[in-house]
Amino acid sequence: MKYTKRLSTLFSELEKCEKFADVGCDHGYCAEFMLERDLCAHAVVSDVSAESLKKAQVLLANYAAAGKVTSVCCDGLEKIPRDCDLVLIAGMGGEEIVTILKNGFLPRKLLLQPMKNTRKVREYLLSQGMEMIADYTFADGKFYDLIKAEQTGRASAYSEKELEFGRDNLLRPSADFLEKLRTEIEKKKKYLLSPVDGQAREEITLSLERLEEINRETRKYI
Ligand SMILES: C[S@@+](CC[C@H](N)C(=O)[O-])C[C@H]1O[C@@H](n2cnc3c(N)ncnc32)[C@H](O)[C@@H]1O
Numbered sequence: 001m002k003y004t005k006r007l008s009t010l011f012s013e014l015e016k017c018e019k020f021a022d023v024g025c026d027h028g029y030c031a032e033f034m035l036e037r038d039l040c041a042h043a044v045v046s047d048v049s050a051e052s053l054k055k056a057q058v059l060l061a062n063y064a065a066a067g068k069v070t071s072v073c074c075d076g077l078e079k080i081p082r083d084c085d086l087v088l089i090a091g092m093g094g095e096e097i098v099t100i101l102k103n104g105f106l107p108r109k110l111l112l113q114p115m116k117n118t119r120k121v122r123e124y125l126l127s128q129g130m131e132m133i134a135d136y137t138f139a140d141g142k143f144y145d146l147i148k149a150e151q152t153g154r155a156s157a158y159s160e161k162e163l164e165f166g167r168d169n170l171l172r173p174s175a176d177f178l179e180k181l182r183t184e185i186e187k188k189k190k191y192l193l194s195p196v197d198g199q200a201r202e203e204i205t206l207s208l209e210r211l212e213e214i215n216r217e218t219r220k221y222i
Pocket residue numbers: 023024025026027046047048049052074075076077089090091092096100
């Protein structure tokens with residue numbers, strides 16, 4: 001089976017645990033990856049959509065028959081056992097991820113891949129004292145953010161720029177992050193050539209200046 005680069009990047013951050021949960025699992029590939037490699041003793045797959053969950057149930061039928069997989073149709077963490085020590089939530093908006101965590105519980109380890117509003121996820125994790133072990137952008141046709149967080153008791157405050165762009169992106173900028181900056185800068189410059197005025201022009205100009213500042217700062221590291 002050939003996985004997308006996005007899924008392969010998620011896999012590269014999955015680590016050994018006792019009970020793994022994939023919330024919003026859809027296809028179920030992540031649980032399959034964990035079980036195939038003996039990275040977890042048990043996996044819980046969940047999705048709010050019964051139709052999506054069905055795909056994972058079909059894929060993981062042999063593991064379920066062996067008692068190694070539980071599948072639950074539910075909203076967020078509603079029916080996820082609290083002893084799941086690694087929880088993956090990928091492919092949803094940042095606000096939705098925060099709502100799921102607020103309405104549920106804070107697992108010991110989280111792997112998150114928000115599609116947008118990543119800043120809100122960072123703010124929430126920090127407000128709960130979770131340390132972001134990894135926080136970076138990668139590309140697979142479009143740009144994605146990945147956050148790996150743990151309850152370590154060692155969370156340190158983020159600066160304004162870190163909240164906006166992600167700590168690893170600023171300290172160890174990858175080619176993908178630099179490409180994202182370039183793309184965003186070009187997009188904003190092009191937009192400013194169109195007849196946009198008033199507050200919108202001001203906001204885009206400010207945002208462009210900020211991106212150019214980050215672009216200059218991160219280039220020091222390469
Ligand atoms: C874009 S897919 C991502 C699938 C997979 N996690 C991945 O990253 O490839 C999003 C999945 O999340 C499910 N979903 C959305 N909101 C959810 C929620 N509140 N609770 C559980 N599942 C949810 C959707 O039904 C869908 O199957």
